[in-house]
Amino acid sequence: METLRGVFDGPGDAFDPDCPTRAVLDRIGDKWTVLVVVALADGPMRFSALRARVGGVAPKVLTQTLRALERDGLLTREVFAQVPPKVVYEPTPLGRSLEAPLEAVRHWAEHNIADVAANRAAYDERALAAAQA
Amino acid sequence: METLRGVFDGPGDAFDPDCPTRAVLDRIGDKWTVLVVVALADGPMRFSALRARVGGVAPKVLTQTLRALERDGLLTREVFAQVPPKVVYEPTPLGRSLEAPLEAVRHWAEHNIADVAANRAAYDERALAAAQA
DNA sequence: CGGAATCCTAAGAGATACTG
DNA sequence: CAGTATCTCTTAGGATTCCG
Numbered sequence: 001m002e003t004l005r006g007v008f009d010g011p012g013d014a015f016d017p018d019c020p021t022r023a024v025l026d027r028i029g030d031k032w033t034v035l036v037v038v039a040l041a042d043g044p045m046r047f048s049a050l051r052a053r054v055g056g057v058a059p060k061v062l063t064q065t066l067r068a069l070e071r072d073g074l075l076t077r078e079v080f081a082q083v084p085p086k087v088v089y090e091p092t093p094l095g096r097s098l099e100a101p102l103e104a105v106r107h108w109a110e111h112n113i114a115d116v117a118a119n120r121a122a123y124d125e126r127a128l129a130a131a132q133a
Numbered sequence: 134m135e136t137l138r139g140v141f142d143g144p145g146d147a148f149d150p151d152c153p154t155r156a157v158l159d160r161i162g163d164k165w166t167v168l169v170v171v172a173l174a175d176g177p178m179r180f181s182a183l184r185a186r187v188g189g190v191a192p193k194v195l196t197q198t199l200r201a202l203e204r205d206g207l208l209t210r211e212v213f214a215q216v217p218p219k220v221v222y223e224p225t226p227l228g229r230s231l232e233a234p235l236e237a238v239r240h241w242a243e244h245n246i247a248d249v250a251a252n253r254a255a256y257d258e259r260a261l262a263a264a265q266a
Numbered sequence: 267c268g269g270a271a272t273c274c275t276a277a278g279a280g281a282t283a284c285t286g
Numbered sequence: 287c288a289g290t291a292t293c294t295c296t297t298a299g300g301a302t303t304c305c306g
Contacts, residue, residue: 011243017189029161030298031158031162035158039148047269048268055150056150059270060271063268063270083306084268085267086267087269094245104237109158110144110145113153116157116206118206193291217288218288
């Protein structure tokens with residue numbers, strides 16, 4: 001993990017390779033970030049609840065994702081000193097502001113998966129036919 | 134590259150690990166997909182134009198990204214048989230429908246990079262102080 | 267319960283060089 | 287111009303096991 005160079009105090013340009021905006025894009029590009037952020041939109045959640053909601057995450061990976069999001073100030077991590085342990089994750093205002101864009105992405109994915117799947121199948125079939133010729 | 138299993142004909146559930154929606158999320162999670170799709174929002178572009186617009190992409194990687202997007206039916210690739218060669222990439226209607234969500238993500242990234250950077254710095258400083266104690 | 271520690275590998279990604 | 291061909295290498299991601 002590298003730090004963002006210097007203080008950046010204005011809207012960035014994602015097309016510029018030297019713009020730290022790329023770091024944010026990379027985080028969003030993370031395999032689990034979208035799902036975690038969207039899951040937390042419903043309210044604070046415990047580790048196990050998140051793990052159950054986000055199907056298929058290994059605990060290690062979930063921890064990594066949560067730590068990264070905490071570092072970026074998108075969520076807070078609150079530990080309750082009790083037995084058994086209890087840790088609650090809650091989105092910050094900054095994190096909440098990201099929910100809408102990511103929800104939009106998720107909805108797009110869920111509603112266009114059929115088209116994408118069909119396109120893929122057609123493309124692969126064409127490629128196969130071309131290879132046989 | 135794996136094919137999406139079977140035909141999926143309804144809105145998916147991104148939280149389900151067995152839902153092909155995950156494949157779409159993975160594609161969006163690709164480092165360059167967002168930038169390429171957003172770049173093409175302005176209209177059809179040639180390979181070199183894309184390469185210039187999306188700063189920092191290696192030609193190989195750009196090709197990979199474009200092929201993947203073509204396979205998913207998000208853009209079309211048109212080759213002009215002439216010398217020198219000319220290849221134009223153009224978004225499909227499906228691709229265009231993805232522009233809005235991804236633009237929203239890019240805008241969020243560009244406008245909140247300052248906050249994120251500050252949070253990161255603060256987090257790292259705290260971690261450093263804790264390590265020294 | 268909520269991780270931390272360890273190990274592993276698949277592949278995303280980049281650099282470089284070359285070509286139809 | 288628009289790629290392809292290699293090679294290398296980092297690291298995200300996952301499986302497993304153990305700990306406070």
